[in-house]
Amino acid sequence: EDKVVQSPLSLVVHEGDTVTLNCSYEVTNFRSLLWYKQEKKAPTFLFMLTSSGIEKKSGRLSSILDKKELFSILNITATQTGDSAVYLCAWGSGNTGKLIFGQGTTLQVKP
Amino acid sequence: EPEVTQTPSHQVTQMGQEVILRCVPISNHLYFYWYRQILGQKVEFLVSFYNNEISEKSEIFDDQFSVERPDGSNFTLKIRSTKLEDSAMYFCASNRQGKDEAFFGQGTRLTVV
Numbered sequence: 001e002d003k004v005v006q007s008p009l010s011l012v013v014h015e016g017d018t019v020t021l022n023c024s025y026e027v028t029n030f031r032s033l034l035w036y037k038q039e040k041k042a043p044t045f046l047f048m049l050t051s052s053g054i055e056k057k058s059g060r061l062s063s064i065l066d067k068k069e070l071f072s073i074l075n076i077t078a079t080q081t082g083d084s085a086v087y088l089c090a091w092g093s094g095n096t097g098k099l100i101f102g103q104g105t106t107l108q109v110k111p
Numbered sequence: 112e113p114e115v116t117q118t119p120s121h122q123v124t125q126m127g128q129e130v131i132l133r134c135v136p137i138s139n140h141l142y143f144y145w146y147r148q149i150l151g152q153k154v155e156f157l158v159s160f161y162n163n164e165i166s167e168k169s170e171i172f173d174d175q176f177s178v179e180r181p182d183g184s185n186f187t188l189k190i191r192s193t194k195l196e197d198s199a200m201y202f203c204a205s206n207r208q209g210k211d212e213a214f215f216g217q218g219t220r221l222t223v224v
Contacts (some may be wrong), residue, residue: 031210032210034212034213036215041200041217041218042202042215042216042217042218043154043202043215044215045212045213045214048211048212088154090154092210094167094209095166095209095210096142096159096161096166096167096209097142097144097159097161097166097206097208097209097210097211097213098144098156098159098167099144099146099154099156099204099213100156101153101154101155101156102153103152103153104153
C-alpha cells in the first residue's frame, strides 16, 4: 500500500530556531513530492519536487528530495510565530493528479 | 491572484439528506479534485475529474457520491444520502495539468446531525 509518513507529528520551538521536517514515502509510480502549509483551512502550496538532490528555496523555507532513499525534508530557518501551522507532505501520482497526503507535522513557534 | 472558491463555507444537514457542495476552480485549469479531511485526520483523496469525466476515484468515493461540471465554471460534489461519518471538511482543488501543483479552495465544513 502506498503511504507517506511525516515526522515528527508535532514540534514546539521558539522564534529564531531552525526546524527540519521529514517526509518519507513508499509509493509506486512516483511523479512528484509536494509540500503544503495548512493554517486554518486550505492547504497552501509551498514546493513541488520531482528531481533528486535539487534544493528548492523560497525565503526562509527550503526543501530537498532524495529519490533513492525515498524521503524529503522541509527546512525553515529563523522561524517566526507566523510559521505556526500544519505542514503537509503529499505524493503526486501518475497522470490523474491525485495527491496522497501524510498525516502532517504541527509546528508551533513561540515568541 | 486567481483562487479556487467554494460555497458554502459551512453546511449543517440532517442524516439521510442530500447535499451539494460547490466549487469554482481557477479559470484556465483543466483538472479538478475533491478531497476530504475528517477532524484531526489526514487529507484524503476522493476523486479527480478531467475532460468531463472521472479519471480516478478512491474507495471512499462510493455510489453515494457523484461529481458534475454543470457549466463552464462550477464543479460540484453531491452526497446523495448523508451519514454521520460524512462530517468533514471538503476541499476542492484544481490544476492546469495533472502533473502540476494543485491549488486548494478554503473548504466546506459539512456537519451531519
